[in-house]
Amino acid sequence: MSFLPIDPNFQKNREKVGEEKGIAIWGPMDPPETLGIRGTYVAVDWDLCTGCGICLKLCPMQLFEWVETSGHPTSEKKAFPARELDCVLCEKCIMKCSVQAIKTIYQPNFWTDWVVFPLLFVQIIGGIIYGIMFGPSLGLQALFYVGWGVFVVGVVFVLSSLSFLSKRGKAPEEKNLMYSTVLVDSGTYGIVRHPQYLGMILMLCAAFLVSQHWLFAILGIFLISTFPKFARDEEEHLIAKFGDEYKSYMQKVPRLNFIVGIIRLLQHKKKE
């Protein structure tokens, strides 16, 4: 019997030997004694799993199912990550699995990772460089300087939210802050629920104001229109992850409207 945790590099060190109900099996596999790892984004080492059932109880997405594994030395049933794509990276299963048989991995998203975010950098950097090199296309100097102000506010929102997240959030060892197990609701997170998205939206607006070029207007409108959906999708995950705590946070703090957020924050401070 092995007492080591699940291999964090199992996708490199092990060979994919098949699939069970669409979920990958990573060898070696020699049933009933050796069963390998089930899953890619939520991976469970069946040779470690003792069938305690804690992950089935704790998972807010109820993505695990039992599978009978008669004859295996550690247990007669194992946790199967049947709906691994539903994982919200809450880490509850990982923190409570006494034999460290589970590993979760971020699921890349083609649309956001390869289309929206690269275009976002093209728009922001391109618009600012264009404005610096050629001046505002429409010649509106006042808007050009307003654009710089908006850009600075956007940068402040992004950087300060990252700083608050790193100070107040808690992610398990070797994981980034996306895996924070603590809800951060102070600092810029006390003004809006998505300060990083707000910062990026402001920088996209700034890129247009500084360049005043139609190309950056079109690209900016398209990119800004994608953020409300990102925020809504992220909130579905965060509700599953933090439960009532996040719902109560949603009641207090607006999604992206920072004017309402600042007014509410000031009213709250006045009452204290």
Ligand code: SF4
């Ligand atoms: S918590 Fe760990 S040991 Fe228990 S059933 Fe889940 S994977 Fe197996």
Ligand code: SF4
């Ligand atoms: S990290 Fe959370 S959502 Fe993902 S499998 Fe574990 S308990 Fe379920």
